[in-house]
Amino acid sequence: MFALAIDFTQPFEDAFSKLLSFIPNLLGGLVILVVGYFVAKVLGKLVGKLLGRVGFDQWMERAGVSGVLQRSGTGLTASAMLGKVVFWFVFLISFTMFASALGVPEISNFMSDMLGYIPRIFAAIVIICLAALFANFLAAIMRGATGNETASNGTAGYPADPQPPATHGASQGWSNGTPSNGNWPGGQ
Structure with missing residues (x-):
């Protein structure tokens, strides 16, 4: 008879060698991720403080943002x-680099696609800021043209608690200002 020689240790040796070859990629990726986190933290704080010093908050206050x-x-x-x-x-850039260091192209491709949307986010923020400035500009023109300062509080000249005139319902025989049969004048 033929003796079958099955090597049960070979799959374990292959898995262990793949694990050992993956460890340097993992350590390198973790270093990239940690350094990227600290660089991102420093840059975020730096941009926030720099914009605060140049008066960006005051500009956004005037714009209504x-x-x-x-x-x-x-x-x-x-x-x-x-x-x-x-x-x-x-x-996100450092996380993309982390995924590339791990050798997982699916994650790095997905992250690259996500990073492609960030310029659109910045454009949307700029559009919102410009729209708020333009809206405040138009509101100032309207207030100046009409001499109406109530438009500045967001109510556009309407009273805070509108009440129907008492004579409207009373003149048509209604006790509470609304018709008893639900038929409003004008078919509404």
Whole structure:
């Protein structure tokens, strides 16, 4: 009879050698990720402070963007928000480099595609800032042309609690200002 020689240790040796060859890639990738994190943190803080010093927050306050940020509940100023955007941009670049160092092309391709959207995000932020400036400019023109300062509080001249005139319903025999049969004048 033929003796079958099966080597049970060969798959384990192959797996162990692949693991040992992967460890340098993993360590190099982790170094890239950690260094990238700290560089991103420093650049994000630097951009935030630099924009704060040149008066970017005051510009955004005049544009109305700061009010939007306050209502969003983030507690960040406009300069701090852009600092966060810079942090995430740099960190995503370092994460892409980390994925490339691991030798996983699917992750690095996906991250490269995500990085392609970041210029669109910056363009959207610029468009929002310009739109807010233009809206404030138009509101100032409207206030100046009409002499109406109530447009500045966002109500556009409407009273805070509109009430139907008391004579409207009373003149048509309605007790509470609305018709009892649900038929409004004008078919509404």
